[in-house]
């Protein structure tokens with residue numbers, strides 16, 4: 001009997017969700033796919049900065065007033081986000097949104113010099129206080145805003161993988177935009193995952209044979225506009241409140257999507273040298289970086305054998 005593969009796509013969380021999985025039973029497979037989309041919608045409703053009633057919006061409105069009790073799920077994810085801030089000396093910082101919210105990539109709006117000077121000092125992950133016992137969050141500085149755009153999609157993919165696994169699926173690929181997780185292989189063969197060419201539409205810079213892994217890519221071509229010859233995109237350097245411009249694309253390979261999502265954003269901000277140094281210091285993490293000249297760089301674990 002030939003293998004039964006099932007595929008589906010949906011637009012959720014402002015991105016495209018792709019699910020591909022195998023099961024001998026059609027009903028089980030279709031049910032699993034349905035659950036994936038339901039899970040993505042649930043997480044979007046919880047973490048979207050654009051939905052006024054999301055828990056994230058509630059935090060942004062209330063956590064500067066007094067400690068706010070939040071769900072375990074958001075508490076744990078924010079805790080993980082802070083871990084990546086510590087690891088990168090603040091390159092990854094969810095309070096980037098204190099300035100990041102002043103950009104509008106569709107309307108080509110950047111913050112004014114005045115807005116920038118008034119809000120830049122509100123970017124500091126150390127102003128986030130989590131109380132483990134009470135599961136509360138508190139911002140010690142008024143005007144602090146957080147956004148989980150650099151880690152939430154990875155979390156959603158991990159959560160969806162866990163769900164299909166519980167339904168008896170052993171081989172699957174789930175992706176949310178640039179975050180992909182692969183469970184198992186493709187019946188003895190690898191999956192082929194392309195890293196987008198940062199400057200050529202619909203072209204791949206490289207295609208990787210992968211199984212049982214997660215891969216996330218952060219690029220300066222995802223959400224951007226060009227004004228006066230300057231590319232303004234959605235990955236923000238906490239020190240300047242401006243886009244990070246040393247690299248065009250960073251792909252991270254690792255054991256789960258929450259980690260690879262956060263690290264692709266982190267390494268993008270750190271740049272080639274500091275980014276590769278961080279990657280080398282972590283176990284089970286590899287990177288493919290495309291720099292500003294279009295040059296590709298591979299971390300030590302990915303370099304072809306000589």
Ligand code: ADP
Pocket residue numbers: 091092093094096100147148149150151153177178179217218219222234235236237238261264265269
């Ligand atoms: P996407 O898959 O949306 O392109 P990335 O993984 O490349 O996401 O991360 C970009 C997102 O990360 C931005 O849209 C923003 O929400 C968030 N972000 C931007 N700058 C930072 C930062 N310094 N620290 C943490 N998150 C950030």
Ligand code: MG
Pocket residue numbers: 149150151216217218260261262263264265266
């Ligand atoms: Mg990311």
